[in-house]
Amino acid sequence: MxxxxxxxxxxxxxxxxxxxLVLPIMPQLIVEVQGGTLASAAIWGGILSTAFATMQFLFGPVLGNLSDAYGRRTVLLISLFVMALDYVVMAIAGxxxxxxxGRIVGGVTAATHSTAAAxxxxxSKPHEKAANFGLLGxxxxxxxxxxxxxxxLLSEFGTRAPFWAAAILSALGFLLGLLVMPETITDKTRRAFDWRRANPAGSLRAIASLPGIRPLLWVYFLYSISIYVYPAIWSYFTLERFGWSPQMIGLSLAVYGIGMxxxxxGLIRPATRxxxxxxxxIWGMGFEIVSFVLLSFLTNGLVALMLIPVTALGAVVTPALQAMMSRATPDSQQGELQGVLTSLHALSMIIAPLVMTNVFAYFAGRDAPVYLPGAPFLLAFVLMTIGLLLFLRPRPALA
Known part of the structure; x- marks a missing residue:
């Protein structure tokens, strides 16, 4: 395998x-095709990002349920093929x-994380699930x-070059999958497709009805919203608080991504073992809680940079939670479970930027009752603490 x-x-x-790939050229591309100012381009950029996340929220369960019915191989290959065509369309969009x-279609095809996790x-054997989910992360x-x-780097060749590169990557992925990907759904684990469950609400009801799963879904959702404080306000926070340059902000985000x-x-396997x-x-959420409190009041940029590896330790939470829920879910509903988790994650990507940026604007503005640019991290601390307390509550043991 x-x-x-x-x-x-x-x-x-x-x-x-x-x-x-497309993020660095989006402002210039929008101005190129739409005209107007950078400010108006930012508005359209927000619309494009929201449309992408909304499609992931809506179609995560659809693709997860489709993979339970028609197979992981089929869903992954079709998604990659459509994704390649979508990037070609965006490369020539006028x-x-x-x-x-293009971003709407891209949001649908990128919802395959649920199928990959399924x-x-x-x-995976039960004891291997956390480690293998960690590899996906x-x-x-x-x-x-x-x-x-x-x-x-590719933007040096024009605003369309990244789209062509993304199309080529998707096409190569499709060809590789066509050659090597087996089907892991069998007649024993296949489940008939049902539109009533192939939507966020229907899938959520079906998965939440399983013993012990409902509180873990809440924990996962609260964790996802809390952790999204980083991409939502990091650029604004570090510029306001530390005066970081775009290059320094990019470097810090890269360090965080590498740490995650x-x-x-690597760490998830020995940790769960x-x-x-x-x-x-518990330890992962604890690291995040400490990091949120420190970042709320930090005024030293060097200390914030040194804190990034500690915040990355909290990344053990997602695969460990996924593993716990996966073990408590029948084989015929693995795709459905992962679709629900994809939807919850996408919903957090919609909610968190709106809430966190408004909290930042309120406490970093001239009329702020208390000047505290780190206020969004305090909100994340509160949400993460609620999630940890909910996780610590007694509940039925998961097999």
Whole structure:
């Protein structure tokens, strides 16, 4: 299963790279096709990002349920093929509406994280799930780091070059999958597709009804919103508080991405082996809580930079939580579970930027009752603490 593993990890990395590849050129591209100022381009950039995240929220369960019914291989290959075509369309788009349509389709095709995670659940023994889910997180982290770097370099060849690169990567991924990807769904684990459950609400009801899962879903959601404080306000916070340059901000985000990839790709395996998933989650959330409190009041940029590896230690939480929920979910619903988690993560990507940026603006503005640019981290601290207390509550043991 070595090549199929590499293909699935590569698909997740391509998803992340595809998102990041186009970020450096988006402002210039929007001005190019729409005209107007950089300020108006920022508004359209927000619309494009929200459309992408909304499609992931809506279609994570759809693709997860489709993979339970028709197979992981089929869903992954079709998604990669459509993704390659979508990037070609965006590379030649001459209007903002075509770009919007491209991001909508891209959000659907990038919702395959649920299918990739379901594949990992299919081929992993119970004690291997946390480590293998961690590899998926590591692959996403590597893609998150490489994407913007490659996009910035390719922008030297024009605003369309990153789209062509993303199309080529997706096409190569499709060809590799066509050659090496087996089907892991069998007649025994296949579940008929049902539109009533192939939506966020229907899938959530079905998964939440499983014993012991509902509180873990809340923990996962609160954790996701809390942790999204970093991409939501980091650039604004570090500029306001420390006066960092764009290069320094980019470097710090790259360090964070590398740290997350290292933790999820390497540390998660020994952590869950020696501590168990429950204790690993408690320690991970504890590291995040301490980091949030410190960042709320820090005034020294060097200390903030040194704190990044500590914050990255909290990345053990997601794969350990996924493993706990996966073990408590029947084989026929693994895709559905991962679809729900994809939707919850996408919902956090919609909510967190809106809330965190408004909290930042309120406490960093001239009329702020208390000047505290780190206030969003205090909010994240509160949400993470609620999640930890909910996790610590007694509940039925998960097999």
């Amino acid at each position: 070595r090549l199929p593993f590499l293909f699935v990890l590569g698909t997740v990395m391509i998803d992340a790279m595809g998102i990041g 209007s903002i509406w075509l770009l919007l349509a 594949f990992m659940a299919d081929v 590591a692959a996403f982290g590597v893609g998150f780091v490489l994407g913007p770097l490659m996009g910035g 990839a290292a933790v999820q790709g 020696y501590l168990g998933e429950r204790v690993t989650i």
